[in-house]
Amino acid sequence: MAVEPKIRLDHVSKVYPGTDTPAVSELTLDIDPGEILVLVGPSGCGKSTTLRLINRMIEPTGGRIYLDGDDVTDVNPDQLRRRIGYVIQQIGLFPHQTIAENVATVPKMLKWEKKKISARVDELLDMVGLDPRVYGGRYPKELSGGQAQRVGVARALGADPSIMLMDEPFGAIDPITRESLQNEFLRLQDELRKTIVFVTHDIDEAIKMGDRIAILGKQSVVHQADTPERILAYPVDDFVRSFIGAGTAMKGLAFERVGDLDLAPFDGPNGNGESGAEPTGTITADATLYEALEEMLRTADGKTIVLDDSGEPAGVVELSHLSDALRTAQDEARRHYDELEAAS
Amino acid sequence: MSESVAPVITKRRADQDDAAKAAVVSVTSTTRLWRRFSLLLAPVLIVALALVLWFYYQSLGVGTTAQIQVSSALDWDTKLRPQLTQHLTIAFWSTLLVIAIAVPLGVLLTRSGVRKIGPAVLTVANSGQALPAYGLLIIFLALLGQGARTVIVALVVYAILPVLRNTMVGLDSVDRSTLEAGRGMGMTRLQTLLRIELPLAVPVIVAGIRTAMIINIGMATLAFLIGGGGLGITINSGLKLNQDPVLLVGAIMVALVALTFDWLGALAERFLHPRGL
Amino acid sequence: MDGLQSWWSYVVGHSDDVFEATLEHAQITVTVVILATVFSVALGIYVQSRPTSKAIALAISGIFLTIPALALFALFIPLVGPGNSPAMMALFLYAILPILRNTVTGLDEVSPAVVESARGMGMSPAQQLWRVRLPLAWPLIMTGVRISTLLTVGIAAIAILVGGGGLGVFIQGGLTRLGLPNSVESVWVGTVFTVVLGLALDAVLSLIQRLTSSRGLRA
Incomplete structure (x- = not known):
């Protein structure tokens, strides 16, 4: 400090x-x-x-x-x-x-x-x-x-x-x-x-x-x-x-933006066929993960297309991205508190 | 005479400012403390004053060692007792008549048809405070001649204002939504008046009656001026004879009567308060 | 109509006396009300934050108002002799309660949030009083002053009974000559001019109240 x-x-x-x-x-x-x-x-x-x-x-x-x-x-x-x-x-x-x-x-x-x-x-x-x-x-x-x-x-x-x-x-x-x-x-x-x-x-x-x-x-x-x-x-x-009550994990999603994720590639309108139904919802890269989740739920696809600044699809965000992001945040926080404890 | 004026203003201002609600709570608690205090203070003062009067009266040696002027002016059986009776009779009848006239009139003036003239009546009622009781008394003397009857008529005219005003204010301050609720349950106008408006307005009306009673006791002191008797005679004798003892006995007796009845009025106000208000 | 005409000619005929009596009546009232205002507002500020003192002050000033005027006037005669002085002392005591009560109520009513924010901005207690609390209580204080003024004007008419002056002189004069010419006119002069004086003073005070109260406080 x-x-x-x-x-x-x-x-x-x-x-x-x-x-x-x-x-x-x-x-x-x-x-x-x-x-x-x-x-x-x-x-x-x-x-x-x-x-x-x-x-x-x-x-x-x-x-x-x-x-x-x-x-x-x-x-x-x-x-x-x-x-x-x-x-x-x-x-x-x-x-x-x-x-x-x-x-x-x-x-x-x-x-x-x-x-x-x-x-x-x-x-x-x-x-x-x-x-x-x-x-x-x-x-x-x-x-x-x-x-x-x-x-x-x-x-x-x-x-x-x-x-x-x-x-x-x-x-x-x-x-x-x-x-x-x-x-x-x-x-x-x-x-x-x-x-x-x-x-x-x-x-x-x-x-x-x-x-x-x-x-x-x-x-x-x-x-x-x-x-x-x-x-x-x-x-x-x-x-x-x-x-902090119920929905803690979901509230946490509001702190990360979709653009910061390592997105899955977008393979064209029918390209992602084998991994399930193709995503129909779209969000922009500056949307939060919380907004991405909401879009996935709304469309019931479990994933959603991310558009870049020019409105072209830049990738796909999937449910697993969200749970990974949450886990990373939790791990980071736990490590932080462990370090604090070790220091004191 | 002005008992109800400030609380009414208080209410209006408080409604304007939601944030002031907390402060209003403290106002009512102060008022309550003050009232309770007055209720306790008054009897103490009354007893003390009565004792002072008693010992003072004894020390004067009325009928024995006192000057003949003092003795005759302060004789209990021929002067003070009859004067006291006259005084109370005047105050009693005038107060009763005031209630009989002012309360129904107040009810009438707050009914929906004539409600519009209410504020005008209140303005007149308020400025009536500057009306000199003395002048009013003499005017009635010129109109009706001497005697206690004339005094009573003059007092009724003078003391009607506070009761009228408080009746109107008390009825008007009943929450509109309470009335709506009553009407909604199928009460007639008369039923809402008798079961909701009047009971809720009672404390304010009683306060007005108390004020009127005190005005009447005070004005009965002037009754002697037009041959109506009362304890004013003794005060006046003291003034005329330049005898301070006579003056003091008269003044203290009047004060005692006023304080006692004011205290009784305060008790009535307290116990006629509907529970829950 | 006849009565009104003869009354008016009486007023015109005695205009100097009427003017002088009205002036004296006004002087008595204004002096008493000014003193009572200064005293009651100061007392109100002092007792407002002290519940017990507040209750005592209000109870005692309420008792004064209960005692009939002639009796209270008379009680001062052994102390100061007859004249305007005993009347003014008694009137002073009468005038306290309305002003005191409205001062206390006005200060009580100032929203705690307003005082809190004044304090929070670093106003000293004196600044809070002069810049915030008194200006906010002012309209109500002025209402109290107006009530006291009307009260004083009306009661001052009996100052004559304890050897004082003012418009009561005309009432007394009419009474002693009752039955003789112009006696009733004289009583009416005393009565009407007292009421008119009361209303005039109230109008002036109402104007002062308007001019000295913030526009932000008007309903």
Whole structure:
């Protein structure tokens, strides 16, 4: 690990006054610059508490928190929070302020120049796909849920913080809008490269959004923290296995693309005759294995034709390709964990 | 006089903002705490005030060592007791009449045919708060002549507003879907009124009646101005004679009466609350 | 019609007196309401996050409102003597509850998500109060101020009974001369002008409420 972690939680604990069992117990976690780390776990596991410990919305009762190597456990929390974007499920836009005023909140507190603030507001609204001339002067009550959450993200990005904390940001939004917000956000993140800690209870959202996922159990104990591929290929214990639930193998198929496989040759319309019925379905090379499986099932052929960029058949993907790919991923993950164990 | 105004606004604003629901829960729990606290605080205060009054009255030496002016103004059998009776009689009849008029009127004004004029009535009812009780009393004196009857008529006119307003607001705030459900089960309009709307509106209506009762007890203090009697006489004697003891005994007695009946009203409000609300 | 005509000629004939009494009535009301607003909003902010203090403050200010006006006015006479002062002190106590209750309710109603996001962006407690919580509670606070104003205007008419001034002077004057010419007109002047003053002050406050509340908060 050559890079210094952007955020380091070092044995961080939270015990609420009047209780014996900690809400968060001795949590140690490193978050690398530019990655999206998803905290996922059943409700009540303390994942939101963990997130709120990072910007000290909740004061930790033990352990240290480091940002960029600096211990921020005791700095002024208000100053700290102005450096960290924070997005919550209920959004919490200020209903008495216009969208532009909402987005300008943190820059204003940091006493930016007026011109710089208004330029920044326009830039941010553009970035989240809202025309500043149309929406800047509106009030939050005039927005749809999806638009409000875009503004929430823009507001959190106000002073260009390098860290974003997001607590189930898309949780209250209808599934279709959520999907498009997730995609847009990932596209945005490709440009911005923020360090993001993202809380969700939805494993599918975690798989989609996370560069890495930390699966938390009671008292925020980390059961497994790894890339979605490895977690799906190799859940370390029963807790993780039951949490990621049924269809784990199939979910794993979504991480590989057909074009990366060693395809069987395509022998023309009747050429593959001897190995069974000829495939009728087609997919493109950038389709995932999951999409390939779906096409095989749809056509009931057990295989499907892969088309290249010009639309010409480039090869055939068969069911065995998929199971091989899964096995390879599992082997890779097992080897990785064996090495880890051997090292420790 | 304004008991119901804020809760109504509260409700409307809360509906606007789903995210505020959690906050609304805390509002109601505060209100409940406050109510419970008032319910406990009032009797303590009443007893303490009564004791203060008792010892103060004893220390004055009414009928023995006190000045003749003080003694005659504060004599229990010829002054204070009859005044207290008059005071309560006035407040009782005016409150009863207010209920008899305002509740049916409120029901009438919330029926679908005349519902449109409801908001206008409420606006008038709200601005009626600026109506000076004193002026109203004297106007009725000029119209109807002296006496307790005139006082009662004036009080009814004055105190009708809160009961009317609360009846209308209480009936209006019954959830439409509850009414739909009732109608859907085949209830007639009268049945939905008697079995759903009115029972659900009772707490708000009782709150209005309590307000009216307190207004009536307060205004009965002014009854002396038009020959209607009441404890106002003693306060006024204290003012006229420049005798603070007389003034204080009168004022504390009035306060005691008001606090006691307000407390009884609070108890009624609490126990007439339908379960589950 | 005759009555209205004679009333109007009475008003015109006594316009200076009517104006002065209205002005005094307005001064009493405005002074009391301003003081009560400052006191109640400050108290409301202080007690809002303290459930026990909140319950005590609301219960006590509710008790004041229960005590009949003449009695409360009279209770202050031994302390400050007759005049406008005992009336204003009592009126101040009456005016507390509506403003206090609406301040507390308004602050209570601010969505926790809004406060959470304000805090999350690094606003200090004072910034959260001034920039977010008070502006959001403001329309409701102003409603409380309006209620208190109407209440104060109406009750202030009996200040005359404890030696004070204001429009009650005309009511009292009419009462003492009842049966003589112009006595009823005088009572009507006191009553009508009190109501008109109340409505005028309410209109002004309603305008202020509109101008000082964010457009984003309107229904």
